[in-house]
Amino acid sequence: MKSIQISSLAEYKELYQKSVDDPQGFWEEVASHFTWRQKWSHVLKSDFITPDVRWFEGGKFNITENCLDRHIEKNGDTPAILWEGNNPETPSVVLTYKQLLSEVNKCANALKSLGIKKGDRICFYMPMIPQVAVAILACARIGAIHSVVFAGFSANALADRIKDSECKLVICSDYNRRGNKNIPVKEVVDEAIAMGCDSVEKVLVYNATGQSVNWNNDKDIWWENIVPQQNDVCEPEIMDAEDVLFILYTSGSTGKPKGVVHTCGGYMVYTCYTFLNVFQYKPGDVYWCTADVGWITGHSYIIYGPLLSGATSLMFEGVPTYPDSGRFWQVCEKHKVNQFYTAPTAIRALMASGYDEPDKYDLSSLKVIGSVGEPINEEAWNWYYEKIGHKNCPIVDTWWQTETGGILISPLPGITDMKPCFASYPLPGVQPCLVDTNGVELEGNNVEGLLCMKFPWPSILRTTYGDHERCRTTYFSTFNNKYFTGDGARRDEDGRYRIIGRVDDVINVSGHRIGTAEVEDAINQHEHVIESAVVGFPHNIKGQGIYAYVITNGAIGEENAFRKQVLDVVTKEIGPIAKPDAIQIVTQLPKTRSGKIMRRILRKIAEGEFDNFGDTSTLLNPECVEDLKNGALTLN
Numbered sequence: 001m002k003s004i005q006i007s008s009l010a011e012y013k014e015l016y017q018k019s020v021d022d023p024q025g026f027w028e029e030v031a032s033h034f035t036w037r038q039k040w041s042h043v044l045k046s047d048f049i050t051p052d053v054r055w056f057e058g059g060k061f062n063i064t065e066n067c068l069d070r071h072i073e074k075n076g077d078t079p080a081i082l083w084e085g086n087n088p089e090t091p092s093v094v095l096t097y098k099q100l101l102s103e104v105n106k107c108a109n110a111l112k113s114l115g116i117k118k119g120d121r122i123c124f125y126m127p128m129i130p131q132v133a134v135a136i137l138a139c140a141r142i143g144a145i146h147s148v149v150f151a152g153f154s155a156n157a158l159a160d161r162i163k164d165s166e167c168k169l170v171i172c173s174d175y176n177r178r179g180n181k182n183i184p185v186k187e188v189v190d191e192a193i194a195m196g197c198d199s200v201e202k203v204l205v206y207n208a209t210g211q212s213v214n215w216n217n218d219k220d221i222w223w224e225n226i227v228p229q230q231n232d233v234c235e236p237e238i239m240d241a242e243d244v245l246f247i248l249y250t251s252g253s254t255g256k257p258k259g260v261v262h263t264c265g266g267y268m269v270y271t272c273y274t275f276l277n278v279f280q281y282k283p284g285d286v287y288w289c290t291a292d293v294g295w296i297t298g299h300s301y302i303i304y305g306p307l308l309s310g311a312t313s314l315m316f317e318g319v320p321t322y323p324d325s326g327r328f329w330q331v332c333e334k335h336k337v338n339q340f341y342t343a344p345t346a347i348r349a350l351m352a353s354g355y356d357e358p359d360k361y362d363l364s365s366l367k368v369i370g371s372v373g374e375p376i377n378e379e380a381w382n383w384y385y386e387k388i389g390h391k392n393c394p395i396v397d398t399w400w401q402t403e404t405g406g407i408l409i410s411p412l413p414g415i416t417d418m419k420p421c422f423a424s425y426p427l428p429g430v431q432p433c434l435v436d437t438n439g440v441e442l443e444g445n446n447v448e449g450l451l452c453m454k455f456p457w458p459s460i461l462r463t464t465y466g467d468h469e470r471c472r473t474t475y476f477s478t479f480n481n482k483y484f485t486g487d488g489a490r491r492d493e494d495g496r497y498r499i500i501g502r503v504d505d506v507i508n509v510s511g512h513r514i515g516t517a518e519v520e521d522a523i524n525q526h527e528h529v530i531e532s533a534v535v536g537f538p539h540n541i542k543g544q545g546i547y548a549y550v551i552t553n554g555a556i557g558e559e560n561a562f563r564k565q566v567l568d569v570v571t572k573e574i575g576p577i578a579k580p581d582a583i584q585i586v587t588q589l590p591k592t593r594s595g596k597i598m599r600r601i602l603r604k605i606a607e608g609e610f611d612n613f614g615d616t617s618t619l620l621n622p623e624c625v626e627d628l629k630n631g632a633l634t635l636n
Helices: 009-021 023-031 063-075 097-113 130-142 157-167 187-191 262-279 295-308 325-333 344-353 379-389 468-476 516-523 559-573 599-606 625-628
Strands: 042-046 051-056 081-082 093-096 121-125 144-147 169-173 175-179 181-183 202-208 219-222 246-252 258-263 286-289 313-318 339-340 368-371 395-396 433-436 447-454 483-491 497-502 506-509 512-515 529-539 543-552 580-587
Touching: 023 042, 023 262, 042 246, 051 262, 063 130, 063 262, 063 295, 081 130, 081 286, 081 433, 093 097, 097 130, 097 483, 121 130, 121 157, 121 187, 121 246, 130 144, 130 169, 130 295, 130 368, 130 379, 144 512, 157 187, 157 246, 157 258, 169 187, 187 202, 219 512, 246 295, 258 262, 258 468, 258 512, 262 344, 325 339, 344 379, 344 529, 368 379, 379 395, 433 483, 447 497, 468 483, 497 516, 497 529, 506 529, 506 543, 512 516, 516 529, 516 543, 516 559, 529 599, 543 559, 543 599, 580 625, 599 625
Parallel strands: 081 313, 121 144, 121 169, 144 246, 169 202, 202 219, 286 313, 286 339, 339 368, 368 395, 543 580
Antiparallel strands: 042 051, 081 093, 175 181, 246 258, 433 447, 447 483, 483 497, 506 512, 529 543
8 A cells, every 4th residue: 555545446446345354454554654653562452342442552652743743844834724713804824834833832831831741631612713723732742631622512511521521621712703793711611610620720711802701810821821932842742552532522312421532543543544535635735624623523624634644724713604604605715725524504504595605706626525414415415516516526425423533434536426315435444234123234235224333443432431331332232243323324236325314313104214314305305495304203003203393494385385395295205104294394403513403302392292301411502492392283
């Protein structure tokens, strides 16, 4: 393997087969492309029972040497981070690899001066500014473990995460510029710490806006008073490949959020490998992922994957609709973006607010456009392909999870084919399978079942922080010797995978398994539908009925006539078996801040249960729950 970037379909097929036949040999070759202080004692030790997965254990290195130092000699003046502010009038910021290394080292020395050492946990609650990337890498430089919390979660949610991982330091800003608002970040941190976060010794505050904040002289420290004065040389802490790199919390349907743990070596190898291949990044390209660093997408494909690859990664502080619905496209034009990676939620919102808005901008620099976070419906896929890609850009509809660390299933642009709504083919090293409810593997194509992985990949989660049993029961106990993704999927006649939603998002209607994503895709074909969400509810005759929540553009006319039109569309697209039994017209859907619909709330309401919604701390719009309850339809 001369390069870790795949360049042809024949090479993909050859490497994929090698990765299945000899996974240890395959990943050892990929890992040899990185800088190691000491080679690993073994490539892989694993079982999916305990579970216990270890990649490259005994290998000594530091991930920031691979993100920064190794690029300096040849590409030190290459932009590493290109920052675009919330306000279009704010000057862009460029940090070259040399400059970024200098800033990371200063921050690392500042953290050491505060008593932070290897293994300490540091919580981040910051906006999308360059300093968040600097400080995350500074943690990795000295072996501290970062736990990034989206700077939009409530104080309660933040406090839960700080307490669970016993963070010693919190890094935040004064405020977060977002659209036409300045959100008081430091105020939320203060409130959270007051909730019994006794492990927190100091709060490091970056002065992003200059607005006044409450101040505790014993605990609070201004970034400007400690970081810039530090020496810009900091020797990296030498880490084992299986040392913890970060904790990232993800909500379950019940109970407290799970702290997903990722380790240094396998995560490094896999995020770099997938970034280069899924986006086909070339030297000189400008890559933009619109996610927030508070999510795994931001970790893997804004910071680590791009920087490990020597890429230019664009960070965006704002929102897609400020000051208008053309902002994404204005940024693409301004910076001549080559790879663009966003969420279906954003795509649908931009479709609704400015269908022809992209026509005003020069998007000819785009070479690859991507989708992440949820299955993309066909209408949004086609709009994205035609309006943004001008039918010249492959769409990489990526499937992966916080727990997987990196992309597992995706088209490779210009190499493998693409099909609307299909995440497509597994990447080399990824061995998916479909099983029935008894765990029996379904052979061949044109089958539908539960999506599992039957062999570990390097960036698989190692545990859930402080509760390994929860990791085992959630991901590894359902089916023997397999990682269960929690998703249902279909494999078509050519071996492509289509994700049809979480297992509890698959509805069994009169013995027929119907994917919610499929029904939603059909409903969304109606010209007046902006977005929909479908859940199952107990039905006296069918076992389960279908309840649809529909957001419209307001031009539907008489509601009962509109509902009949929707039923006709579903009948046409799927068949009468998939017709919703109830259609509730709504103005919002309950969504997490990463854009995912919180379907358990919708299921509760459809079932007539209006309380005990479980953990709602990750909701972006909790106020919509009351509206949904008030408009609920009486069924059965």
